[in-house]
Amino acid sequence: MPHSLHLTKITDLNDRHDIYGPIHKGLRKAQCDLLARLGNVDFGDARATADLLSDMRALLVLAAAHLEHEDRHIHDALRTRGAASVDRLDHQHDDHRATFAELETLLASIEAASAEERPGLGRRLYLAFGTYVAHDLEHMHEEETVAAPQLWSLFSDAEMMAIENRIVGSLPPEKAMAFMRLMIPAINPAERAALLGGMKQQAPREAFDAVIEFAARPNLSAAEFADLARRLDLVA
Structure with a gap:
């Protein structure tokens, strides 16, 4: 989507159910907070580095789960009613998954590195994760300005709430709590x-x-x- 269209294509909620809003706010905050930590952490400090990498892995697990929820519950529902944008969103999700694998390779390389090597590898991780965040911010914007209006035109609020409830019902308790920790401070x-x-x-x-x-x-x-x-x- 061209950047010039980003502001003109924002549709008001008009009291419709915002299926993307809370989880996307949670992911935006968590990813931006983590990016800031990647920028100011001392990668020479083994404990601080280990804590940061652990938090990053935990966030990537939730981000990957979120993609799966959208694929299985939202995209499949849109397909049943002939929505046109789903293949594009699927491809973006596949790109995200490829990025997650690349980020995991960087995480592992930092864990195996010496204290002298870690700062240089940490800079690579910072820039790579920053690029992912930039792409994901644009992707979530497209979902909220293109996919959401399609949902509103094709589904009632009750139907969208049922989709959302199926997502929530599919979560084990510990993952449901982790998503709540993301969303509650972000909304x-x-x-x-x-x-x-x-x-x-x-x-x-x-x-x-x-x-x-x-x-x-x-x-x-x-x-x-x-x-x-x-x-x-x-x-x-």
Whole structure:
């Protein structure tokens, strides 16, 4: 998509279900935070390097899972109703997967390197991951400005929520919690209250309490958590 079209093709939500919004906000924040860490970490520090590489691997696992969810649930649904843009998005996902393999090779090379070699390899990783983030930001923009309007034209909000629920239902508990940790600090207060308010009403109490204690409370500022507690009538 030409850069000149990026702003003119943004469609308003108009109160439609935003199936891409929260997870994409989570991925944008997590990827940009990680890119900043790659830029300022001391690759000569073995412990700091190991922690960063571990966090990067964990994020790439979630990013790969997100692609699979979109392929299996959103793209397949669009195909059943004749949407035209799905093949292009599939190809972009394949490019992302190839990049993940290249990034893993770089991660392994840093782990095997000496302290003297790590800074140079770390610079390669920083630039390579920055390129991936740039491509993924553009890809997510295309999904939210091209694929989302197609979804709105072909599916009701109830149907899109059913697709979303199938994605959530396919997740093992630990991966569901990891995605919550990405999304909760990245979305705005109203979106946060809507996401967790729906969970409070529909999910088992122990599952909701776990998300509050292990995803929301540790990843929000005191002011943000107090606002959430007020909106959801929680004990802060």
